[in-house]
Amino acid sequence: MSARNRELFALIPAALLVSAGFAAVFLSRDDLLGGLSGTNEVSNASLTYGAIFLGLCVAAHLVIRLTLPRADPYLFPLAALLASFGLVMIYRIDDGLARLQAQWFVIGLGLFTATIVLLRDYRKLERYRYLIAIGGIMLLLLPRAFTPVNGAYLSIQIGSLSVQPAEFAKLGIVVFLASYLRDTRQLLVTAGRRFMGVTIPPLKHFGPMLVVWGTAMLLLFYIRDIGSSVMFFGAFLAMIYVATDRLSFVVVGIVTFGLGAYLVAGHIGHIADRIDAWQDPFNRTLLDKTSGGSYQLAQGLWAQADGGVLGQGFGQAVLRIGGANCPTAASSTVNCSLLPAPHTDFIYAVIVNELGLVGAAGLLCVYLLVVQRGFKIAMLARDSFSKLLATGLTSVFALQVFVIVGGVTKLIPLTGVTLPFVSYGGSSVLANFVLLALLLMVSDRARREAELAT
Amino acid sequence: MNKPIGRLFVVALLMFGALLVSTSWWTVLRADDLDKNPDNRRALIREQKIRRGTIFAADGSAIARSTRDEEGVYHRAYPQGKRFGHPVGYSYASLGQTEVEKYRNDELSGNKNAITTTFDQLIGHKREGDDVRTALDPKAQQLALDGIAKVGSSGAAVALDPRTGAVKVMASTPTYDPNTITDKGAFSAASTDNEHKPLVNRAVQFGAAPGSTFKVVTATAAIDTGQFSPGSMVDGDSGQKFASRPLANDFNENFGPVDLKTALAKSVNTAFANVGTKLGASTMKEYMERFGFDRKPQLDYPRDEMSASVVAPSPPGHAVSPTSKYVDLGRLSIGQGGLQATPLQMAEVAAAVANDGKLMKPHIATRVVDRDGRTVDTIEPSVQSDVMKSSTAAAVTDMMVGVVQNGTGTNAQLPGIQVAGKTGTAETEFGKKINDVWFIGFAPAENPRIAVAVTVKAVTGFGGDFAAPIARDIMQELLK
Numbered sequence: 001m002s003a004r005n006r007e008l009f010a011l012i013p014a015a016l017l018v019s020a021g022f023a024a025v026f027l028s029r030d031d032l033l034g035g036l037s038g039t040n041e042v043s044n045a046s047l048t049y050g051a052i053f054l055g056l057c058v059a060a061h062l063v064i065r066l067t068l069p070r071a072d073p074y075l076f077p078l079a080a081l082l083a084s085f086g087l088v089m090i091y092r093i094d095d096g097l098a099r100l101q102a103q104w105f106v107i108g109l110g111l112f113t114a115t116i117v118l119l120r121d122y123r124k125l126e127r128y129r130y131l132i133a134i135g136g137i138m139l140l141l142l143p144r145a146f147t148p149v150n151g152a153y154l155s156i157q158i159g160s161l162s163v164q165p166a167e168f169a170k171l172g173i174v175v176f177l178a179s180y181l182r183d184t185r186q187l188l189v190t191a192g193r194r195f196m197g198v199t200i201p202p203l204k205h206f207g208p209m210l211v212v213w214g215t216a217m218l219l220l221f222y223i224r225d226i227g228s229s230v231m232f233f234g235a236f237l238a239m240i241y242v243a244t245d246r247l248s249f250v251v252v253g254i255v256t257f258g259l260g261a262y263l264v265a266g267h268i269g270h271i272a273d274r275i276d277a278w279q280d281p282f283n284r285t286l287l288d289k290t291s292g293g294s295y296q297l298a299q300g301l302w303a304q305a306d307g308g309v310l311g312q313g314f315g316q317a318v319l320r321i322g323g324a325n326c327p328t329a330a331s332s333t334v335n336c337s338l339l340p341a342p343h344t345d346f347i348y349a350v351i352v353n354e355l356g357l358v359g360a361a362g363l364l365c366v367y368l369l370v371v372q373r374g375f376k377i378a379m380l381a382r383d384s385f386s387k388l389l390a391t392g393l394t395s396v397f398a399l400q401v402f403v404i405v406g407g408v409t410k411l412i413p414l415t416g417v418t419l420p421f422v423s424y425g426g427s428s429v430l431a432n433f434v435l436l437a438l439l440l441m442v443s444d445r446a447r448r449e450a451e452l453a454t
Numbered sequence: 455m456n457k458p459i460g461r462l463f464v465v466a467l468l469m470f471g472a473l474l475v476s477t478s479w480w481t482v483l484r485a486d487d488l489d490k491n492p493d494n495r496r497a498l499i500r501e502q503k504i505r506r507g508t509i510f511a512a513d514g515s516a517i518a519r520s521t522r523d524e525e526g527v528y529h530r531a532y533p534q535g536k537r538f539g540h541p542v543g544y545s546y547a548s549l550g551q552t553e554v555e556k557y558r559n560d561e562l563s564g565n566k567n568a569i570t571t572t573f574d575q576l577i578g579h580k581r582e583g584d585d586v587r588t589a590l591d592p593k594a595q596q597l598a599l600d601g602i603a604k605v606g607s608s609g610a611a612v613a614l615d616p617r618t619g620a621v622k623v624m625a626s627t628p629t630y631d632p633n634t635i636t637d638k639g640a641f642s643a644a645s646t647d648n649e650h651k652p653l654v655n656r657a658v659q660f661g662a663a664p665g666s667t668f669k670v671v672t673a674t675a676a677i678d679t680g681q682f683s684p685g686s687m688v689d690g691d692s693g694q695k696f697a698s699r700p701l702a703n704d705f706n707e708n709f710g711p712v713d714l715k716t717a718l719a720k721s722v723n724t725a726f727a728n729v730g731t732k733l734g735a736s737t738m739k740e741y742m743e744r745f746g747f748d749r750k751p752q753l754d755y756p757r758d759e760m761s762a763s764v765v766a767p768s769p770p771g772h773a774v775s776p777t778s779k780y781v782d783l784g785r786l787s788i789g790q791g792g793l794q795a796t797p798l799q800m801a802e803v804a805a806a807v808a809n810d811g812k813l814m815k816p817h818i819a820t821r822v823v824d825r826d827g828r829t830v831d832t833i834e835p836s837v838q839s840d841v842m843k844s845s846t847a848a849a850v851t852d853m854m855v856g857v858v859q860n861g862t863g864t865n866a867q868l869p870g871i872q873v874a875g876k877t878g879t880a881e882t883e884f885g886k887k888i889n890d891v892w893f894i895g896f897a898p899a900e901n902p903r904i905a906v907a908v909t910v911k912a913v914t915g916f917g918g919d920f921a922a923p924i925a926r927d928i929m930q931e932l933l934k
Contacts, residue, residue: 242458287493298493304480305488306496318499338499357481361474368470375463379456387455391462398466402473409476 003073004065010077011057014084019050021088024314063113068444086422093343104426108433115437122441129179136172139165153223166228167431174392182384185243217260227415231399238395278413296340300349311356343424345416348408371398380446390442507562507583532632540655541624544632587821589620594931598625601924609910610656610797616805616905618835619814626656658760661794665878666721667894668789675741678846684715690725696784718853719861730787739776744841754817763799767792801907804894808902811847813838865922872899877917893921897929904932
């Protein structure tokens with residue numbers, strides 16, 4: 001079976017998941033209403049959703065078939081699987097949001113097609129690398145001009161639309177670094193001195209590294225978000241490691257970043273709060289704090305504990321405190337929500353609550369498969385820029401999953417980033433579809449060149 | 455460059471492995487800890503989304519039922535209000551559960567074992583609470599409450615079916631309305647009201663001196679051991695010394711040598727003090743234990759909301775064995791000397807005599823029924839103890855019939871029905887004539903269907919005048 005046909009068939013499970021998922025949500029809602037009246041409506045509506053989703057995916061598949069015939073056949077179905085899963089979860093939390101998210105998917109698929117068709121050769125990006133770098137950093141700093149959300153400068157409000165520029169900035173920065181490191185990798189590797197068994201590059205070549213490190217620190221200080229800094233700097237380390245094959249860069253990078261973060265974090269109340277909450281989320285005083293406390297993290301952990309191995313079942317998570325137990329008007333409304341931000345940052349906690357450890361493990365496996373395909377593409381790519389680009393994009397994707405899931409499961413301090421393709425959010429969906437398009441383009445080129453070479 | 459990419463993938467594998475481990479940590483290893491955290495309201499909230507079972511009275515009327523509001527949250531309502539504040543209790547997310555609502559919480563909230571729950575989840579069964587059916591009788595319960603309220607400010611009544619142990623009446627005054635206990639300030643006011651203590655179920659929680667009703671226990675021990683018969687003659691003069699203090703009969707009446715049956719009918723204190731002293735502490739202890747004294751009742755009711763009926767003389771001021779050197783055996787034998795018995799315990803004394811000497815385990819619930827009407831569990835009658843020989847039971851019944859026919863308990867007589875009983879009047883404030891009045895009994899004497907105990911606190915008068923009529927009304931209602 002050809003690669004493209006494999007891709008087409010691999011889309012079927014995603015479409016089935018959408019149908020089954022919507023059916024499950026409808027059923028559990030009907031059950032709540034105690035009626036059987038909507039039974040036919042249930043099957044029809046869920047099948048319609050499944051059909052529309054499958055139609056969109058097939059359209060995107062046709063675009064790939066026409067433009068990137070040799071691209072990796074598994075990446076797109078895996079992303080579709082994640083997206084459909086996310087759509088069902090969001091529908092279950094808030095059907096209005098799911099409708100918006102579905103619109104974002106349509107726009108995202110459009111942007112995906114546009115990227116492939118308009119860019120044609122992604123290596124053109126190298127030409128604009130400084131423009132892209134400056135644009136990326138501008139995007140990162142842009143939210144400073146707006147009011148912070150939960151203490152971090154992450155999003156900007158345009159009308160009713162909330163945009164998270166960091167989602168796009170991460171792409172720009174990866175493109176820049178791939179191009180920059182392609183040029184300097186030789187310099188970084190050669191002319192090193194050996195000291196105590198470690199090859200130390202000449203000091204002047206540490207320059208670029210210091211610039212990146214400085215930018216990361218500035219980000220941490222300026223936009224007050226550990227998550228973005230870690231993603232950004234982590235992707236940089238991964239790329240410099242691949243570019244030079246020198247662990248020393250990574251070690252020095254981690255140590256200096258850690259040191260810098262330690263010093264900077266102490267001066268930013270919002271980050272210090274996050275670390276306090278991380279260390280002792282069940283502390284009574286932290287729980288009751290109206291802002292900067294641990295209420296969200298603790299509720300997320302309780303939601304996961306409540307899920308257990310098999311979960312409470314689809315549609316069964318309790319997200320809001322209803323009726324007599326919800327203190328109205330007079331006291332704070334914040335505690336009426338049992339799990340704040342269930343559709344974005346804490347969607348993983350909702351998934352664990354409803355589908356349990358088993359469902360979460362399945363989700364993590366799908367992400368790991370995406371990461372595996374990404375690194376595979378990097379390995380197959382034949383030129384340094386493509387290799388570095390694929391490595392960077394994959395790393396930033398993997399790190400984003402790690403930062404948010406690690407945060408929600410109290411592995412690392414919590415920072416608010418989205419779970420790629422699953423969380424609600426226009427910026428996240430669009431940026432990740434562009435990321436997907438770039439990876440597929442690298443993949444198509446790699447295989448084409450491989451075929452020509454033989 | 456491919457080697458570092460490969461290593462990078464290994465790093466990614468390790469990181470995702472760490473995510474899986476941390477997820478397992480919270481969902482499996484620490485799950486129980488987290489579920490038990492008092493700040494975690496999940497279980498409570500979920501429980502409110504489950505239809506809690508209805509508690510039914512014997513006549514099929516609902517005592518406690520749950521209704522759903524538009525948000526899908528169930529609210530507990532008690533259609534009979536104060537009538538069954540005790541012994542049914544209440545169930546609210548804010549206050550928790552008490553009494554029967556607490557004891558039957560697992561059944562009412564559909565809390566089955568983990569395997570059933572997982573299986574139900576897999577086949578998509580929604581968790582639902584089962585209904586609990588009781589033998590509680592609303593009319594008799596109301597008669598008991600009204601009767602006590604007419605005579606005094608606090609008291610309790612218990613009525614059992616002696617053949618099965620099913621509780622038909624368990625009334626305690628003062629009481630509270632479980633519908634309004636969640637009102638602002640209502641609970642804290644009720645729980646700190648030390649004068650009335652409306653949240654205490656006096657039928658099982660507060661012991662008091664049972665006075666002469668305890669003579670039934672002494673008489674049972676006397677006859678069952680074979681040392682006495684109803685016709686045995688005992689010294690019934692007033693003022694005899696027990697534990698070197700003189701003991702008086704009512705109105706200081708001297709009965710001289712008196713037979714045991716007459717002594718019971720006339721409630722002669724000194725006669726029974728003599729009997730108890732002759733039997734000895736260990737015999738009294740044995741018979742008391744057979745009747746259920748000295749340990750918590752075996753009622754289907756939260757253990758920490760019940761008290762054992764014990765001897766607690768002062769000194770030492772706490773419960774001791776009847777064989778203890780502190781116990782004044784003569785006074786113990788007439789229900790004094792620090793004896794503290796609950797109304798339920800005294801109802802069990804009457805029930806044991808009524809049921810041929812066999813004490814049945816008391817129980818409030820009779821059946822647990824699921825939503826489809828299938829009986830999930832039937833509370834089968836079971837024997838708690840063989841208290842006395844059948845012949846002893848017949849002899850003591852005959853003596854108790856004498857009490858109602860021509861003794862202190864004539865106010866308990868019912869037209870056309872032979873009633874057996876015993877009055878009790880325990881002086882609480884000596885000299886002021888303020889007494890705890892008691893009556894225990896059963897009917898019909900030849901084929902008992904109801905055993906009852908009634909007590910009212912702080913009454914100026916005698917058990918025969920104030921407690922017996924309440925017991926009579928309850929029995930009359932329940933024998934209809």
